[in-house]
Structures are given as C-alpha cells and as structure tokens.
Amino acid sequence: MPELPEVETIKLGLQKYLVGHKITGVDARLKKMVTGDTKHVTGAKVTGVRRFGKGLVIDLDNNYSIAIHIKLTGQLIYADAKRKPPKEIKVIKEMHSSLPNKWTHVIFHLDSPRGEAGRNSVLYYNDFRQFGWIRIIKSEKLKDESFFGSLGPEFFKDLTLGKFMEIVGKSKVAIKPLLMDQKKMSGVGNIYANDGLNLAKISPQRKASSLNQTEIKTLYHAIEKVLKKGIETGGASELSYVNALGQEGTYQNHFITYGREGKPCKNCGTILKKIKIGGRGTYFCPTCQR
DNA sequence: AGTATCCTGGAA
C-alpha cells in the first residue's frame, strides 16, 4: 500500500516533472474526488510539491494548494504527448493501453513542455477504489501536517529515537497497530510495519509498553532500514502503486514478511504465519519474532 | 479494542 516510500517517490517525480507547469484546466470526471473550487487551480503555476506522512501537497503561485491523499489505490501520473502511455493498475487483469481510462477520475491539463508547442502535458489522478481525495485549499492552511489529521512525528524528519522510545514506552496497544497509527507517528503502513518487526525480531502482538529499551531501539532502526530500502527501490508495487511517470517500483521483490505467509522466514526458515491484528492482515515469524 | 464505512476486482 502506498506508505512513506511510495508517496516520497511520487513526490520526487512530481517535483521533477510537474513543478513549473501552469495548470490550464481541471477535469473532475468524478466530482466527489475533488473538494474546493477548481477555479483556484486553473491558470496557476506549480511552485513546489511537499509530503506530510502519506499526504501530498502541490503548491501553486496564487496562494492556493492542492492537498492529495492517494489512500490505497490512487495514482498520480504525469505524461506529455510524446511519452508512451504509462503502465497502469496492476491488480486489474484487463489492462488498458492508454490513459485516461475508466479509473481516471481527475485530469489536470497542463501547459506545453519546453520547446514543444502544441503538445500538452497532463497529470492524471486514477483511483480504482476511489478512497483517495483531492482538496483545493488556501496554502496558509497547509503550513504543516495538521491538515492531514494531526499527524504524529515522521520517520527521517522529527521522529527522533528519543521520541520513538517515549511513544512506544507509554502505549498500551499492540506494537504493530501503534507503528501504523498516523496520529502517533506518521509514514508507516502495513507493509513496512510487518517487515520492520521481523527485522527487529519483535512479535507484532507484543504490547508496545512491554518492549525494553534495546528492543525499541532495534525496532526504530529496523523500521528506518526497511523504509530506506523502500525509497531506494522506488516503492512497493504490490497493488496499484506506480510512480509519477506510471512506472512500478521493486520493493515487492524484497518483501521480508508482507504477503509471504506459508513461505520460510528469511531469518530462521520457519514458515511465516498470517493473522489479524486490529483488523489488518499481519505477517510474522512465530519462531524468531518474540 | 472492535466494527462499520467508503469501493472495486478477484478469490472462494
């Protein structure tokens, strides 16, 4: 699922390809996906792209911004006229050869790329489960992460080891749902929580406050390690994630536990199990994760 | 802490 590494990868792509473009029009094919007035976007130039946890912000030069959450299956794909149609939603067998397709709910029309008069670029928002959202809002309301639901401190940003130890130490919930609780700490979802816990050899069912200092420290570094791997590999294209050019990442080839129930633990060889914790699929090794 | 909600394609 799109988590910190996936959204970071999209952000980097948009910073490279989208910034500098003027948005010439917005086509909200599925109205509910967009809230706020699209007239504030039309004619504005993209000045920057930011990320807060799993949330994205596209800043414009008119004091408005576009806040986006792609949730489970959102895709933000930049394309210009001469680029080949990007790959699309992987989970759906019936592949389409071109964009826009039936899952393209919003189209941002852009001005022409440099030196290509007459050819217009576009930014597509595809989302086959329609859980994501796009909100057009004054930039002043997006100064920090509070817009995305009072996000907790973020890995690689303001979540220091000290803060992590404090949060884990005083939480009564199981460690895995705590890692995924965006209000407590932001960026981690199901894939990286599962993999990080296996690397740290900690059971996902452990009550957070039962972890000792060494375990918390090990877990902190393990989570950062898998997140880094996720960023390096361009994210996990398990379901429908693609980067800003519609290309898949490769972290799914490096899954440690996620989606690997019935397969051997990469650490000790024990067959991995799948259970549910807090209603979410949880993959772990019953032998080495204690 | 558990459950319904949003939604769709695929698995059972």
Next chain:
DNA sequence: TTCCAGGATACT
C-alpha cells in the same frame, strides 16, 4: 454469488 482487503475516520 458471496466475501474480502485495506487507510483513515467515526462510532460503540
């Protein structure tokens, strides 16, 4: 044909 996953939120 029914059931299920899943990020985040709203309830109970």
